[in-house]
Amino acid sequence: MTCHYHEEKYMVNKKIMLVALAFFLTSKLASMEENMMKNDISKIKEMAFGENDAMNKLAELCLSIGHRLSGSKGLEEAVAWGRKSFEDEGIESFLQEVMVPHWERNEESLFLVQPYLKKMSFLSFGGSVATLNNEGKVEPIVADVVVVNNVEELSPEVAGKIVLFNIPMPENSLEGYGAVSKFRYSGAIEAAKHGAVGALLRSITINSLNTPHTGGMGYSNEYKKIPYGAVTIEDAMAMAKMQEMNIPIRVQMKLSAKTYPDALSHNVIGEIKGSKYPDEVVIVSGHLDAWDVGHGAFDDGAGVVHAMETLSIIKRLGLKPKRTIRAILWTNEENGARGGTEYSKEYGANTFAAIESDLGAEKPNGWVAEGNNAQKEMLESILAGTGLDLIGEGSGVDIGPMREHGVLLIGLRNIGVRYFDYHHAPSDTLDKIDENEFKEGLAHIAALTWSLANVETPGS
Amino acid sequence: MTCHYHEEKYMVNKKIMLVALAFFLTSKLASMEENMMKNDISKIKEMAFGENDAMNKLAELCLSIGHRLSGSKGLEEAVAWGRKSFEDEGIESFLQEVMVPHWERNEESLFLVQPYLKKMSFLSFGGSVATLNNEGKVEPIVADVVVVNNVEELSPEVAGKIVLFNIPMPENSLEGYGAVSKFRYSGAIEAAKHGAVGALLRSITINSLNTPHTGGMGYSNEYKKIPYGAVTIEDAMAMAKMQEMNIPIRVQMKLSAKTYPDALSHNVIGEIKGSKYPDEVVIVSGHLDAWDVGHGAFDDGAGVVHAMETLSIIKRLGLKPKRTIRAILWTNEENGARGGTEYSKEYGANTFAAIESDLGAEKPNGWVAEGNNAQKEMLESILAGTGLDLIGEGSGVDIGPMREHGVLLIGLRNIGVRYFDYHHAPSDTLDKIDENEFKEGLAHIAALTWSLANVETPGS
Structure with missing residues (x-):
């Protein structure tokens, strides 16, 4: 019994040792692997x-x-x-x-023509249509500008005019970008819904040294596709202030962009x-x-x-x-x-x-x-x-x-x-x-x- | 004597009093005036x-x-x-x-045409001549660009080319401005001295978001008047790096400026x-x-x-x-x-x-x-x-x-x-x-x- 006991004890010990050995080897391997990983x-x-x-x-x-x-x-x-x-x-x-x-963007330009003549820094948005006349030729649009601060301010008053969405970027963050970039996607649709002939968006940035931005935009088949692009935050603020000062604003917008x-x-x-x-x-x-x-x-x-x-x-x-x-x-x-x-x-x-x-x-x-x-x-x-x-x-x-x-x-x-x-x-x-x-x-x-x-x- | 003394004393005292009174009134006035001044x-x-x-x-x-x-x-x-x-x-x-x-500046443009086509933000300097052909008509200059870091680097190698003075503004201060603005005045003269057909200056600023600058410039009657203007610091740095990478640089420069x-x-x-x-x-x-x-x-x-x-x-x-x-x-x-x-x-x-x-x-x-x-x-x-x-x-x-x-x-x-x-x-x-x-x-x-x-x- 003693012997048996001994044997049993031995066997138990052997089992424990084998498990321990396996564990030791595994963890040794694991730790070797971990070390190699750390080294790599x-x-x-x-x-x-x-x-x-x-x-x-x-x-x-x-x-x-x-x-x-x-x-x-x-x-x-x-x-x-x-x-x-x-x-x-x-x-x-x-x-x-x-x-x-x-x-393709091709040649494009935006001029302030009232209250005075000024070439503005401008970038149309990717996908925008050109300014085309009835014969399908590129011809500038000359129209008054209505500045709005959000989509809710759009009204039949904008019919025949160019809408400027003067929406400041809330902060220089991804969230701030998202809050305004949705207007880049939907701006032309919303403006066209109310009869506008073109749309402009204040560039989505906090810092600008007369710097325009571009990006993607969307159209809806329900409404006319109107040309759409960005002005600098400086020009957007200037036009907003002009409107506040009751100075009439008129621009000439020319896009010859084309979708192939x-x-x-x-x-x-x-x-x-x-x-x-x-x-x-x-x-x-x-x-x-x-x-x-x-x-x-x-x-x-x-x-x-x-x-x-x-x-x-x-x-x-x-x-x-x-x-x-x-x-x-x-x-x-x-x-x-x-x-x-x-x-x-x-x-x-x-x-x-x-x-x-x-x-x-x-x-x-x-x-x-x-x-x-x-x-x-x-x-x-x-x-x-x-x-x-x-x-x-x-x-x-x-x-x-x-x-x-x-x-x-x-x-x-x-x-x-x-x-x-x-x-x-x-x-x-x-x-x-x-x-x-x-x-x-x-x-x-x-x-x-x-x-x-x-x-x-x-x-x- | 006593009396005289008295009288003298009195007289002296009277004098002193008169002087004191005058002084008192003057300083009273002076201080009144000072107070009024402070008040104003x-x-x-x-x-x-x-x-x-x-x-x-x-x-x-x-x-x-x-x-x-x-x-x-x-x-x-x-x-x-x-x-x-x-x-x-x-x-x-x-x-x-x-x-x-x-x-008057009129229409002007600068394109990078090699290594690829890119419209660059550009402003000619006030007083610059136009790019004119032999008949006196505005015609773009197309030429290779040589980037230099100072006037000493100019050599006969720039003949027939356009020189870009890539001189960083030392610091955002009046002194920093002065250190570079002298090149705006003399750049066209120095480049023409070595046979260049046009000159460009890196805009004088520390901060740029693709922002060109303008300013006054000078010509000398001894040398040909060549067109001169500013590129953004971004384009100047890009062209300097291209030259370092042995990428040939070619631009098309068009100015229709006119002096009346x-x-x-x-x-x-x-x-x-x-x-x-x-x-x-x-x-x-x-x-x-x-x-x-x-x-x-x-x-x-x-x-x-x-x-x-x-x-x-x-x-x-x-x-x-x-x-x-x-x-x-x-x-x-x-x-x-x-x-x-x-x-x-x-x-x-x-x-x-x-x-x-x-x-x-x-x-x-x-x-x-x-x-x-x-x-x-x-x-x-x-x-x-x-x-x-x-x-x-x-x-x-x-x-x-x-x-x-x-x-x-x-x-x-x-x-x-x-x-x-x-x-x-x-x-x-x-x-x-x-x-x-x-x-x-x-x-x-x-x-x-x-x-x-x-x-x-x-x-x-």
Whole structure:
């Protein structure tokens, strides 16, 4: 019995030892893996902050190609440039064909003709019709201006006139932008509903040095399509004050914009295959198209380079991810979101997580995300201790369509102090990029991409 | 003797008493006068800070007239407006005829044509020639661009090309401005010396949202007159970076500017006659002309209204100055300084002191002055305790010519934090005026004007 007891005790001990050994080995492995992971992230961050090709890539995109609005020669040159950049670094890549809207601004002008003659800085909105006469020829509209502060002030009084929506941006934030950008989408419809022949919007910004903005707009088939564009906040305020002083205001508006049939464009996709879960894809992305003013450095050259350089850094370091990592340079975010929509249809289903950087190149402030509780918990556990927290709900326009596939969607949010000074404006230029802030965004994106590509989940 | 002594003593005492009485009465009078003066200044400052017509006047000048460059309809409308404003308030006024330069910008454009097509924000400098072909017709120049950082980098290499002077403004200060504005005056001469066919200058500012500036420039009879204007700091930096990246740069420059024979203009002079020294004149002034972009709110609508409203406040309060006070709205400060020159010739000699406000409408920072020691001591004694000190040597372009008459010249200096964001640019608009800061300048100017008009000096 003693012996048996002994044996039993021995057996129990053996069992305990085996369990303990297994546990020891597992946790040893886990901790080895954790250490390797930490080590990899250190190397990634070091390269992101240090010597890399981010600034050169951004300078090339901004300065050698020109504007890259959907349907333009510039956008397809940028597509080729993105592809070549992947190829030059030995990164596998492919293009996904996407049909995109094709609108061209062409020549346009806005003059104040009463109380005095003054050429105003003006940008029509993407998609606006031209000022055409009955024969379909471009002919300026000359009309009185009625300044309104909101849609409720519209009345039959605006019939035959041009409406100026003089709506100040509430604050320099994403919320402030949303509160006014809805008027950019609906302004021409609302004005046409009351018989206006044209519409103007005060540029959506807080800071202006006579700087006009552009952006996308909408029409309704129920109402006449009238020309629509932005004046600077200075000119909007001046016209509002003139109206208050009972000074009659008259402008001459000329747009020769044209909408062409949809054009062929491409999402540019670079990838490093996963070693363990090759069919699970982690996406890091920005959009390649940009408005036809400025360099599109903030919107979204910075995001494009964040994605490209993330993949390049991983490649240069010789790191092998468990999951497949795709750097995607989306086409047509600005006026159609076709790139993201098409990708989601064709490839969205096997996406593990998707990151988008589309808020400029300022200092990172946090992450926003969309997903179920388990996905968000996983994300939060990855982010713990990185110095950049999950700060709210949200993602990005291009990755948004993958929502229907239940993908974890993540957006980088920067401090956004200067973002709306440059947004959709000719002032969105390379010189506004602070290299340190830009690289800080890159470091966080690259580290998160790597973590998502390698994290072990209960389902894995 | 006793009696005599008594009498003598009495006489002495009588003398002492008479002297004491005289002294008592004089100091009583002096202190009464001092109190009245303090009281008047309090009332002037109260009205300057409170309800007055300054903002209305500035809005009228900025919004109802249009631009007012020398030779324009706008400038003479502003002259008539200034005169009428004095008349409406029962202030005596007169015009002094001045022949002024007459240059018109007309249509102009600058396109980047290589490495890609981009319309650049551009303003030619006042006085620039047009781009003319051999038949004297306006024809665009298409030429390669050479970017230089200083005059020393010019070489025969620039022959047949367009030179871009990419010289950053050292700091947002008057000194920083002076360091670069000299290139605006001499740039076309220096470039033409080496055979360039056109010249461009990086706009003189620190802050830009794609904002070009203009200003005066010079030619030499020794060298060809070549077209010259400003690009934004963004475009200047982009072209400098392109050159660094070995990307060839080519632009198309088109100017149809024209210089006409000198035009008739006017200094507008409002005055309140002095009660004691009517032939000694104290001048308070700003310049009515402004570049043909923006509203000229900072440069120099604010200074014009400082002068007008100073006189109006004194008039409205029913105050009678000892010296004659003249509010002068100078013509042609920007491209000729003819208004100040003509005034000095005709009326400068009997000027007691002259103040100019020509540094915008920001919070006042101090005074600068030119004069002999006695004049500066007098000024310092007046300024003691006002909270605004004499901070350096200087005055103003329009009052400068009176230097030769030994006049005490005084300039208001504001903090100048935002001044060069708007200076000579389309962003110099009414909305940039902070009413409180603007009125603080008015209060100091009005108080100093009143003090100078009433101070008793050893020579009086």
